Amino acid sequence: MSPHNGEGHGQDESSYDDPTGDDRKYGHDTEGRAGFDRRSFLKIAGVATAGLAATGLSGTAGAAPTRDSFSFDRVVNAVDDLGMDPNGQSPIDGALDRAIESGTLVEFPPGEYKYTESHSWDGVSNAGIAGTGSSQRDVTFLPEQGHQVRLVNGDLGGPILLENFSFQQYDDKSTLPWIRVRSPGGSLVRDIEWLGKTGLGPSMSVGSPYVFTYETTTQDGVNVAENLIIGEDAPAHEAQYPEGVQVCRAGGSHVGEVVYRNLRFVEQNSNPIRYTNPPGVITIEGGEFIDNTHTSLRVSAGRHPSKQSVVDGAYISVSKDWGNLRGGLICDSSNGGDAGMVVKNTTIEWDVNGGEVIEFPDWGGHGAVTFRNCIVRNDGGSATIAADATSDTSDDAITVENCSFTGSGGGFVAENRGGSVIRDSCIGLSDATIRGFETQNVGSSGCRTPSDGTDGSADKTTTDETDGTEDTTDLPNTLVVQGTGTATRYTFTVSEELQPVDSTIESHDTVDGRTADAWVTTSSHADEFAFSGSVTAFEYAEGGPVDITLNGESVAAEDLVDTNDGPSAEVTVTATDGLTAELSAEGSTDPDGSIESYEWAVGDETYSGSTATHAFGDAGTYSVSLTVTDDADASASTTADVSVSDESQLRIQGAGTPTQVVVEVSGELTALEDTIEVWDEVGDSSATVWVTDTEDVDEFTFTGELTNVSFNEGEADVFVDGTAVDPSLIGPKEETPKDLEIRGAGTPTQVVVEVSGELTALEDTIEVWDEVGDSSATVWVTTTEDVDRFTFTGELTNVSFNEGEADVFVDGTAVDPSDV
Template sequence: DCHIEQRGSSSFRATHTRGVLRVEGGLFKNNDNTNMRISAGDHPEKTSWIKGATVIMDADNLNEHARDGDSLDSPEGLRIDSTGNGYAGVLIEDCDFIFKSCPTSRGIVSSPTWAGHGGFTLRNCRIQNDTSVQTIHADSVDTDTADKPWGVNLENVSITGSTRSQPAGAAVCIDNDRNGSTVQNSCIHFPNGDVDGVLVNDATNCEIVDSNINVSGQATVFSGADVDTSNITSGDSCPLPSADGSTGGDSSTTDDSTDSTTDDSTTDDSTTEPLPNEIRLVGTGTTTQYEFTVTDSLQASGDTIEEWDDIESGTATGWITTDGVEDAYTFSGDIDSFSFLEGESEIHVNGEQVSESTVTGATTDDSTDSNTDGSTDSTDDSTTDSPDLSHELRLVGTGTQTQYEFTVSDALEASGDTIETWDTIDGTSASGWITTAGVEDTFNFAGSVTSFGFVEGEAEIYVDGEQVTESTVTDAVTDSGTDGSTDSGTDGSTDSTDDTTDSQNELRLVGTGAETQYEVTVSGTLEASGDTIEQWDDVSESSATGWVTTEGVEDVYAFTGTITSLSFLEGEAEVYVNGTRVDPAVFSLPNTLVVEGDGTETTYDFMVSGDILNDPLVGPTESDDSLTNGKAKGSVTDGIDAFRFSGDITKMNLAGDAALTFEDNDG
């Protein structure tokens, strides 16, 4: 029950001795270097432990004994350290760690490589992290020095807070050779910024089970690791720690996504159309204050702007510090002035990095001058609405009479004189015929191919020089924007599966000769495509009901988002999504799971308690992947395998570097 506060170095250090140390209770607050530093010891029957202690770090609020100019340098919460002796097995139990403000630090709970410590256990602990400090980091273990076991065990650990980023990218980082590590009956809730849940690098026989991981990024990320997962959910909040050691409520209020509502000028960005230009300020780890003015309109982009940032008319002032975190704005006109009042950060205008001295020349937007003659400056591509038709689609004849049709998300035009009079382009859709072997129809387009189908025959398909198939052509390009920009966004998200649902998709219902009534609802927008919809069909903003009967006749819709439900009230019809025939039962499955490759092969094998089908909006699995009786088994290298399922994930084995994302929508 010791109270040790505001020491210039560790409150205690027990790393050299072979004996064990046991800490029970106590408050350790605002101590520099480390608040607690301990080793397991080398006793034949006992091990060191810390039980019932509270660690608080609030570097911005030192107590009355601090003198002017006093500050903390690099305080840690708990360092597990045997100073090269290789001890293993320390226990941390029933402890609370609260980090409210903190300068640079190794982490709240860490075990560095040079510390030479083996495994350790955190049990029944609660961690609140409102800083950018790493939450838990078990660095790679020195297998020549450290005693076994080498694994890290998290048992009934709650991790919460308003952090927006983590140095390792994830709340929990388990590094090389921490074999046998486990995360069980634990909860991670980091809803803000871009934070993954658990990262495992190059470790074997690891396990994540019976845990809730509700984070803004990926739930789990494995790199060269062998990890079994089962019964992972993503919908709950987590218990919060309290300064008196009791559990204080839950983490449902740690989401800061509505902070900007305190400033009238930045409220409700989600309903505001973005302006034509974008400026992003990206933190570099230095406390930075900026100020800039534009010649016309200015608004925040998304929820990147905090309550301490301010927009007034065409001027913005703000603060940014954490490495990789960004403040983003959209604007019309030009940047009239820009300056760093303190520190510095990266500056990006329309996806191009610029400097403080060149930012005012980064745009020459004359789109807001109502007295112009309508002409545009052809030398300034960054501020016009002209799409970047940088992608190419080629259809090459094989000697078979072939009719094709396809649609792209943004813009489409013929390339050269390859298109004949019987080929047509209508907006972002094209249809045509090709027969003679080696003769080709070529198109340039912006965005991605959202649907493709051979109405008759077949031909070779090439996208940007790479041959693809009818079933994979829609996955060949994953542009996330409509302006040809290579900037993937301002929110730091790494979930590339969003590209498909944000762009326009196609749903076709094809009659089979049976009188059929259908009903469909999407999460985004829905509209009739062409003149396929009859007067007895009814289409609203996000849903439609209709009839289709005659064999081969079809009702076609364009939509954004995902199909949340599709049912036949009477009869049945064939269903095609982006040109691929699908089982309509997939749209009744509420949960999603995505395995995204990173260039090296990853194998997976998992089981759910309900039904499972491929997600047609992301694309079909490869031919060697299988789905049977609630089980999915396959591999992924560069692409994405995606599934919809009901029930819970009861078992999962994932070996390789792929990223795993899941969404639990049925509790």
Template structure:
């Protein structure tokens, strides 16, 4: 993920007693939940057991009929359309508060068509259960809620019995640095929130100290938050503590579990996550944190009878552009919680000072914490990599196992936490000292991808052509010696050697595993999936980050495939289209495709785009002049910008400024250009060719069609491939021209009907009599059409 959206794959293993991902919703409306727990699958729609409802007396919605519906595991008595049923204004001009309040009733799901919706008042959910909001757009930004200018509006306020769902919408806090929107979505019975985003500039805390209040009040309930985004378009106003707005927060009333997964939180002006005080637990999976003030990951282990807080597969970046106290703060609000678990965490810290990249402050009062398979790069010369102060709990050891630590920063201090240990890890930090940590099998320097100092396995897909895949292993050296063995398993076939070529029997997605061994006998392995097809796609598209968060969307005319290993799980690829993110210059999303790029849009940010290695401006159109078997000379000019597609233009073609002339001949011969603006002029100086814009055939030239009488009354009907228009002074009232067809009459040789048309003359039929037909002055053999 990351500021560059690297592939951080969360670990699926569950430690006994650490994460149970269960919930229960009761059948009653307001009593405490008592139902049994049911397992939740990762990234599922949860299939939560919703209230089975007693039909409520509906006053505000009594005139709207709707069948009972179960959505996101919640049973709703009715589904209403915000515009058609409730009369809300989707233009952002008139406030929707009255209509929203009328529908804020138990058992209601409101669906919002794409648009902007203005709110002026807070909306309380304290007495409402089984309530939801869902955007109907193709993207979460298609439905946006805006606060009145200068106001801080609670979209949901007060918390309530739940369950609740919010999905596929955005909350736009404007760019005025004072307007704000927040959701107090605390609940007894849990929530399911998916694909939401905060846009605009989050202000200072002048009304509410959080963007999202996420407490789960019942010990057995679970709140699920997936695909939550903030700061991808604009950073929050910088703040001095405590004037900022914490983003994702739970308080002393949190007793259940809240799960945040597959999300990105950037540049908030207070803690990105803060869940420290209550006995409930926090589960973070595959979440990206970039330059958030105060703290990025901040939670305590909680005091749940069967679960403990954990973070898995997360990425944290702090570069000093904002005041961040730490990347991870393990904090129990002095409640003595112990046992938080962190797995597969990647941290990039380049800030010069701070409490510690990983901090367990004494005033937080947190006991033990465990870190497994983590990678930390600390270039903050004044910043401790791990700073664990003394606390009162006896269970207070800090365990760092199979981790990699690099950079110019300072080292590790566990105060008097007995049993603290760094184990099976690599430390390549010349300025780092180790205080009060025991060490077991820790190498000094030479950190590679495998943190025990052994070899690092990686797979590169170098080529794919017609069911054949070419693979190569990393040409790397570990801390002790060279890799001496490469052992491959490609769909059940075994190979040895750095490079592998394998041909598959049929198209599909296959597993490839590489095991490498160094000269000391240490090994490492990695597995990837490779998609192959019977006919390899001819063109290569690369979207390369430029250092800012960029979301793109594009379509091709024929077929599209992602290049294995370059696409992350938050990217969405279909047979002909894709949406995704890139950020850092080292991060590229890559595809192969056939046909043309028919549309390309940056939904936010910008990136460099390459087709077959040549950089292009994706906002330009692709113009193709395709030969049809005869020698054809063309000339054209565009209104704004023109550049040739490399490899398609020959030395006899001439491209200058916004105009070009050239030749095409055979059907497989095309001259291609990137163009911006309109085709101002186009002429075939010799012959004819087919012209395509973004894969769609166009007809940039006009031809003249003449139908001349031969002495007998003749009725004709003609059809063209483009559009046809009559030359007005040659037609009579009984002649008819429409779109791509024309019908009319001619008689003697002095009687002529004339037309201009684009495309080909595809059909000529004489319904009565016979006439002569000419295109651009040349006679046409009608029987040959």
């Protein structure tokens, strides 16, 4: 671990993001754009907001906002109403400043919008900016190149909505489109992308720029950001810390909660997320953080009176070392004494030798953190968890529960952190040194890997290395009880077996046979149980309510207790392939886990089991019945009518250029008339049509097979029954001929060869005494230099020797004639 390296951990002040009063300080640099070939993480569609006429904001500051939380006094069109230039030539600054006021949403039609100044939103409430395109890239804001310019900059009086647009960072090192939002709560920033290469910032001694500053300025407030993307199309300019640009950050003004959902941050040159010393908390739900430098997530628990920071379901992957790598996840409160953060359901893949996978640095001063149901693959030369001591030892234990660790990397160190424990976990690391942690029920076999996911479905049985006992929770039902901020004691009973899961139960909670008596407190506090049978009683002994999840579905406490004395049957029929359907009884209820049989009837065909597959002979409507019977001979039956069709759906969608498409089918082709224009030609089994942009779609139904899709001009997307198809794979394909070689073995040999397709001799290898037909040949070879060569289609069906012996090769591989 590195000592304190002058990283400026004292910079987390409320004014940290004002390095200079001059947004035009930085110079201009141009470099060619480097493309980024990665799979697309999100296809983001904007939500049109025209016609919103109500006033005010629904919802409260304490609740997480959604798009439906907003209504506006007025919605104005940036081009039609405000006269802004959508072609990126004339600046929009004056028109935008005049439009920024409480109650106003400014909608931007697809286009490019140039701005040269930072825009103040101080005191504004219930206002916003929204693109109306089908993708966030349809509306792009162009900051003046070479400068730091904030399209949105303000200490807001209330919530703000920013959605469905992108920023152009160009490819230089000094352009920075920056958003700074300080909101009391209720703000929503979503579906936004930063294009181009993220540039460089000044050293932290004079302040640093950020891409997105997001703070909640009231303790009860919640602000949300979701579906943010940066680096998808180009990596950032490489930089050594602190010269890069941190993406998301907050300072001392952040006292409430910020929720980040589904971020996609790729190859950024500094911390993608840095919330290290604000009093407020951060919640990270999902998201991918790929090959970023310094640290992928640099976070702390915060000092909120009732909330703690939570990282839930994130994915971190590091295979690129930029030269100043610190870690995948750093727990850093900059000596603020924060404690109590939870990291759960998170996956880290580590393939570099620099830094440490999870680090508690000596200058970070972070206290207790719990890691639950996480998966880490460490194939670098780094420690997996490296925790330096803190100055405050009262609450600094590190708890690791139901986690899996694999790879060739290093182990675990907790320096002077009493009470640190690794329990109910699997450690399959080849260098699994453990120092400073107690271990409970820790094994080394059957560890989960990143491909297994973090849903807790695996790794339920682990072995304690000390006493060999097993803790098994292989029961069919799961119940999760989550706190809502009020200390709550609850009890419940199940009809059969009950066990706690993932060691979420504290020492003051009890599970006695089929009954649990437990407490939950904060909204991040959850107890999890596995059970068989049904819940027969649930009640609050003190406080309440709580949030309850049964088998992944939210359920109210009053609906949790199952009073059904017998099974019920429900039929689900899903067409899988034309006339073939999948029959499912998954909706049937089985309160006691006692259904003994499932009996299906479709015409004269019968099946058993909770699912079945039935192939119908013809299109039409059929009656499907299901009967379920439990072990007490109680039964329930239901019948459903299902319509099946031998027609398939064909959709041809434009991709942005004028395209002429030819389609052919083996059966009958029928166009949906309202999708066909006068210049399209449609026959009984073929059509020639034109499409242009993504809004231009031609649709058909057809029977038989799709035998041809070809483009006379341009390109388009093709879908059959909603699934994208590759036109190059449709229709018969010309077979690639195989090579056949017959080589002499030293004696005169007459060989007979036959193929199922067409046989063609290479003429310069054939002598006058050889006989070659369309699919067979009789030839002579002698020495190893005497070779007869052919190409053929189909299969080699016969190789026999009338005299002597020879060697036979197909595509360079020796063939045993007796196997042909």
